Amino acid sequence: MTTDVLIIGGGVIGLSMARELAIDHSVTVVERGRCGGEASSAAAGMLGAQAEAYGDDAFFRLCVDSRKMFPELAASLLEETGIDVGLDRAGTLLLSFSEADISARRERFAWQKAAGFEIEQLSAAEIRREEPFISTDVLGGFYLPADGQIDNRKLVHALQRSCELRGVKFFEETTVDRLAIDNGKVVGVFSGELAFSADKVVLAAGAWGTEINAGFDLPFTIRPMRGQILQFRTAKRLFTHVIVGPRGYIVPRGDGRVLAGATMDDAGFDASVTNEATEHLIESTSEISPSLGSLKIQEAWTGFRPFAPDRMPVFGRVPNAENLLLALGHFRNGILLSPVTAKLIADEVRGIDAVPTEFAPSRFYSAAMGS
Ligand SMILES: Cc1cc2nc3c(=O)[nH]c(=O)nc-3n(C[C@H](O)[C@H](O)[C@H](O)COP(=O)(O)OP(=O)(O)OC[C@H]3O[C@@H](n4cnc5c(N)ncnc54)[C@H](O)[C@@H]3O)c2cc1C
Structure with a gap:
């Protein structure tokens, strides 16, 4: 099974990226259970960019940028799928x-x-x-x-429906157990005997993100x-x-x-x-x-x-494998951060350097080398 982009994990992060990338790529999502069945359905759906903030830093600005994207996202999901995701802007x-x-x-x-x-x-x-x-x-x-809420269960449902309409292929009840790496590239993604290959692979397996055998040691644990x-x-x-x-x-x-x-x-x-x-x-x-x-x-x-060791999201390319990207560690704010994550990762897949260094996986590599 070959695809332009393979996304491991069909939570709000995986689905948001799949929807965005499906505009100009063939996209496959491999999900261990049912899409949206884990943290993304368990969440409360608060879009608490300001309520959760302690300072005017890169994380706060990321949250605010993402919060701004919801009205347009909700309107376009309604138009495409007929599903009202319950964006509530009462504050x-x-x-x-x-x-x-x-x-x-x-x-x-x-x-x-x-x-x-x-x-x-x-x-x-x-x-x-x-x-x-x-x-x-x-x-x-x-x-x-400006800090509203969204019905996160309806959101994941609408995202998946929109992905289907945009041609995304889903493999649910399919657990990825390992990635095969050759010459600094992911050459295969395996679920038992089932093998996938892709130009780009995005790991978005939430709290299980570093449980999967990536073919090399990641210098951090989720x-x-x-x-x-x-x-x-x-x-x-x-x-x-x-x-x-x-x-x-x-x-x-x-x-x-x-x-x-x-x-x-x-x-x-x-x-x-x-x-x-x-x-x-x-x-x-x-x-x-x-x-x-x-x-x-x-x-x-x-x-x-x-949860990543420094509480911050981890997204973008990893040094060990040129075609592997991570979208992990969204901790308390993954619903809020889903649209901006989708945009940043889609840019990276399209060859644009978009992810601010504060959130890039490379921060853990420098720390591991003692610099
Ligand atoms: C109680 C609670 C309240 C929260 N409230 C809010 C809130 O109000 N606002 C907010 O913004 N955020 C909130 N969050 C945080 C938010 O839910 C998460 O940050 C977000 O859902 C993470 O999305 P995700 O797609 O990375 O993870 P998940 O939704 O967990 O998705 C990861 C997916 O990967 C799949 N997977 C795992 N391993 C494999 C594998 N080997 N192969 C294939 N698939 C695999 C899983 O089955 C899962 O479906 C809350 C979280 C909790 C628990």
């Missing part, structure tokens, strides 16, 4: 329950205002006017109008960071914004579902939903909205965030 509220937290957040976000990003401080009364069902203990908070989420349902939508409290967040979907997330622990690939995490999530949700925390849990699940 994010950050709640504070103590004066100390308010001033810590004011300090933490001052640079965003200075750099021209929208952020508004709100009083408790203003917050409760916006969101009448949140706790009366709230003392104030901040509003980030580790899974487990996250657990609870889902509640209210008869009608009670909340408008993504709401971030001191210990957790809620993400209200248009149909009354409310996701409450998320824990983070380093438990390998143990997919259990634990009692400890459930209790923590009920407490953090009750802190935001006591009535919500007392509802029956409708669903609970686990996902594995792909």
Whole structure:
């Protein structure tokens, strides 16, 4: 089986790249399970470029660039596939329950205002006017109008449908176990006896990215960071914004579902939903909205965030194999970063140097050589 571009892993990252590259390449996606079935469906779908930022650095700018791409992406997916991916631009509220937290957040976000990003401080009364069902203990908070959310499950579904319409070939339930390298090039990608060959190979296997035998040692490891989420349902939508409290967040979907997330622990690939995490999530949700925390849990699940040693994404070409690219390590922000990753990797495949050095795999090679 020969193709221009072979993508290993059909999560939001693999699918976004496949869709972009299918414009001018034959593309094949090899996916161990069902496309989008891992972290990309487990996520909460927040597009939290500002809420997650601690400084005006390359990562923040990457997140902002990607966030800007969603309105056009959502519109084009709707037109192509008829699927509305639930892009919701109501914004994010950050709640504070103590004066100390308010001033810590004011300090933490001052640079965003200075750099021209929208952020508004709100009083408790203003917050409760916006969101009448949140706790009366709230003392104030901040509003980030540009940090929205998307229904990530609908997004992966629409991306896969769009890929199909653009001629991408899918091999699902197909596990890649090794790459064969010859003379500094990937010459084969194998799933048992099944062999694929491609001009370019992109490894986008999420938290499993460095579990596959690449034919050489990568100088870093991607580790899974487990996250657990609870889902509640209210008869009608009670909340408008993504709401971030001191210990957790809620993400209200248009149909009354409310996701409450998320824990983070380093438990390998143990997919259990634990009692400890459930209790923590009920407490953090009750802190935001006591009535919500007392509802029956409708669903609970686990996902594995792909975590690189320096917490940053790893994308672009690797020195050991000229036709191999990586798109790994999106950690807490892979949904947000999916459109920009697709664009950067597609540029690289087309021979354009696009990936900022901060995110290139070469950073680990220099470190390994001690420079
Ligand atoms: C609880 C939780 C909440 C999150 N919330 C957010 C959020 O609000 N906003 C945000 O932007 N991000 C969020 N994230 C992070 C986001 O989900 C990830 O960064 C993103 O989904 C990573 O996408 P991916 O395609 O790299 O990985 P995945 O979706 O895990 O896809 C990788 C794919 O590779 C396949 N694969 C693995 N090994 C092989 C193999 N050997 N052969 C073939 N295929 C293989 C897997 O089956 C999988 O489908 C959250 C994550 C979690 C767990």
